[in-house]
Amino acid sequence: MDNFQQTPVAELTENFIRAIGAEWMLITAGDAAACNTMTASWGFVGQMWGKPAAAVVIRPTRYTKEFVDAHERLTLSFFGPERRKALQYCGTHSGRDGDKIAEAGLSVTATDAGTPAIAEARLVLECRKMYADTLREEAFLDPEPVGQWYPLRDFHTLYIVEIERAYVRAQPAARS
Secondary structure, three states, X not given: OOOEEEEOHHXXXXXXXXXXXXXXXXXXXXXXXXXXXXXXXXXXXXXXXXXXXXXXXXXXXXXXXXXXXXXXXXXXXXXXXXXXXXHHHHHHOOHHHOXXXXXOOOOEEEOOOOOEEEOOOOEEEEEEEEEEXXXXXXXXXXXXXXXXXXXXXXXXXXXXXXXXXEEEEOOOOOOO
């Protein structure tokens, strides 16, 4: 990935609560032939099963879910505030209807393993799926989220993914 430096995952200092909840991220999956991305503002990063991990949720109607389900890996891309409109676009338009990545003013690159990622990101996490399951109404211990977020009972699929690699945008060299 041009303009990125691979960084040890354990050395990341990102505030993921802010980055995911306030700044949002793009979940991207696919291959060299085709990929799709979607905006997400829910998820978390931490440790699971002795590995650096993330959890993301995707509704069954999202086109990106087809790509996530069909491929072993996905990327999570994080941006600065200058890309907010692009993330809004990717969150309100479907890739079924056209090339929403290009229409949002973004472009696709690939990780060393060939996983598609968004080239304009400041941070990309390359992830391998470890677990997937659909949230179930009967498993909610607090019923409030069901009424608030699932009036159509279109429960998300939860994916727990191992963060295999982190790519940080390289800072331009200082001019002398």
